[in-house]
């Protein structure tokens with residue numbers, strides 16, 4: 138729960154007999170950016186200093202001169218450190234009680250702090266600190282997502298990313314975008330990645346590059362986020378819906394062929410919730426009917442199908458970095474992946490006014506660029522993605538184990554040979570119990586979401602396509618039952634277990650037991666009246 142303290146060593150430059158310099162490179166040597174520095178000197182021998190703790194502030198304590206000991210402790214950890222060298226610092230993360238003692242005569246204690254002085258960040262009473270830690274451990278609410286946790290964890294790296302870009306003087310299509318594109322292409326195992334403004338335009342621009350437009354049809358799953366279909370509509374082409382398979386909740390390969398006609402130009406499939414669609418039969422059909430295939434991987438950063446990565450299996454793939462996605466920007470951003478040199482070159486033209494040489498426009502393009510600043514932030518997060526995906530898998534497995542025997546829940550299934558990256562933990566609530574359940578989750582301060590309450594073909598925006606209820610029964614049933622539980626790399630295992638225990642409480646099945654005190658002999662059925670009233 139609390140980060141561990143660490144002793145760090147600074148660079149020492151010895152200028153022979155002239156001077157000795159210690160250099161502290163912030164965020165490299167010290168894992169936070171410094172907002173405040175103070176010195177403590179003329180400390181009386183035998184005195185104790187410190188005796189406080191912080192909720193959020195980091196300190197780095199340095200014996201700038203002389204020596205002293207620092208004790209760091211909390212409910213789970215206790216250690217003493219001797220500081221006696223000016224090229225060493227002790228990083229004390231928040232959540233540690235700090236005591237300084239055994240000062241040598243000439244000791245000067247220098248403290249680097251991650252924030253300005255804030256009285257309400259302090260504990261000065263040990264007993265209050267102990268209580269705070271106990272309270273933190275108790276889960277009383279679970280947010281669906283809490284962006285602040287990630288920001289606080291990555292703050293020093295993000296701050297550097299920000300400064301690097303602002304100082305570079307290049308804010309559009311510079312070094313950061315280029316590096317991010319290379320790194321993202323590597324993650325997906327493709328030749329090219331082309332940064333664009335958002336996930337919707339990743340789809341739209343690719344279909345445009347394939348000259349899809351008026352009179353053309355593109356097959357899409359009936360249950361995705363509207364963007365997949367909307368990208369098709371924006372080009373004047375027609376989205377043709379296909380029902381879903383019940384294993385991955387993605388487009389059902391068996392229903393694709395009956396939708397193909399002479400107008401069909403492409404399949405824009407989705408890897409929904411972080412699991413890939415069943416690509417092998419889909420690619421077979423696409424080849425047979427000479428269709429382009431686009432992988433909408435906006436929820437599947439790093440997902441795998443038979444050893445291949447999302448975004449690398451078809452003609453092109455598109456990703457969104459909307460803040461809630463597996464890696465999210467601090468704003469909008471997207472990227473397109475492909476192995477085709479021609480497509481990549483065309484997309485680079487389209488995204489920036491049809492031009493690669495300034496003021497020379499080869500085609501009528503648009504403005505859909507990934508910002509330098511977002512690219513710099515995304516590079517920081519991309520480096521964490523493998524770790525986050527593993528972490529999410531650990532948390533998902535807690536759900537899968539803990540909720541396994543609840544008859545009214547159908548848990549997500551992972552296709553053999555696939556690697557699910559859990560954009561969300563999407564389960565099905567059966568027997569019309571979803572409404573009551575979400576009310577119960579709200580009462581218990583547990584965040585949830587419904588992805589998505591209305592399938593695309595029944596959205597008002599698509600009324601002109603004249604679809605009706607019952608046309609895509611699997612997608613429609615799914616929309617009535619789907620519920621997404623909190624699952625983020627920054628959730629704790631205790632939080633996930635809290636959600637599980639509440640769900641078990643809600644779905645509590647009647648227990649059979651003897652009532653020994655009633656004087657009656659026989660079986661009594663103990664019901665959980667409030668929760669079992671349907």
Ligand SMILES: *Cc1c(COP(=O)(O)O)cnc(C)c1O
Pocket residue numbers: 335336337338361362364365407433435436457458459469470471
């Ligand atoms: C988020 C999302 C998009 C759209 O991405 P934006 O960056 O918000 O435009 C497209 N498809 C799917 C499946 C998504 O989840």
